[in-house]
Amino acid sequence: MEGEVSLIVSTGWLTGNQSDPHSTVTKTARSPSPVRAAPAPRRDPAASREALMTAAVAQFARKGFEGARVDEIAAGAGLNKQLVYHYFGSKQGLYLAALESVYVQIREKERRLSLGELDPVEAMAQLVGFSFDYLLEHPEFIALLADENRNKGEHILGSEKLRRMHTPFLDMLDATLAKGVEQGVFRADFDAVNVYISMAGISYFFFSNNHTLSAIFGRKLGSRAALAARRRHVIAFTLNALRPEGAG
Template identity: 45%
Template structure:
């Protein structure tokens, strides 16, 4: 009803305070800064708790730009998720399991995974959020389906060499080995807050973290040895 009237109201008092922030005029930087801010916001609050205004503020920009570059909140979340997966998959590529002795290779993979989880808590949070929603966005993503690396194949090769040498049991499954490593790391870190509260041991303590790394290596190796 009074739409036309309110429409008329002035929008911008040009030259009020001058440029508070030197207008960046740098699309790549703005986009990256929104993505980084969104990663934090989604990781801290989940998809339901994340606030679009908060993301814009954290990025030092405003909502318009966010919608400009990413469409809407859900597409922004998908971009965050894709970037997170790209991060771990490309880090994995720097692991050269084929150059190592079988036992050493499994130990390296376990320590690498542990360190990656430790250094990227936001990745763990995003995984948790995505699973809460039954992988709704991950399943949509065509980009990520292409990304599925030959990671398990490389691990299978390593394990086969161990089997041939008589070091490992012949019935072990590469995916199970990887799931074991990931499970031990993921659970310890992602559930550390409830566990610390309930069991009264500070899992974030440096010594405990180092001990758990050794524990993962020990558990993984002892479960696959003949």
């Protein structure tokens, strides 16, 4: 019968009586149902992209654009490297996405400072302190920027997204400076772009060159005490620079 198989079993082995090993009995048993393979887990595109982005930032920060390899990035994310090309098109596309992601993070956190709700001097003190703290906590940001500058900014030049995301930040900084000018606590001849470059630069240089500066000056500039002193310095330095001439 279909679905059944005949089993010829020696009665001697079934009963324990081996006197007639040639006598047999026919039994039937149903064949096992076919085993169905478990359905493959559904891929979560958002989670896959996030895993690739995390691995990409780490690899590009460590090895730069030229040194990082797509297969190593995919392996770090626990995914097939074909997904890199599926989601980002190329290694260049992934690198640009990594750059955009680190800029998005810092710009989003800057917006949460709500500078417009603060006194302008306090607002600038918070912004400078935040910038210092962010670089301390995110060395990958410094490494990626250094690598992109070695590449002459060629990837960032093609990103309209990066230019758009900086506009709200500059507007916020410009409004803070204008408020300070109106209150007579900031000088009127500084524009937002130059203030931002100076503010970011004095912290960026400290972290990007911390090892060489420590060696040259014989100080442990990465110690907790040195970091706290430097943080106070860059805040005071920026606020003093913004003060109107002749102000006490």
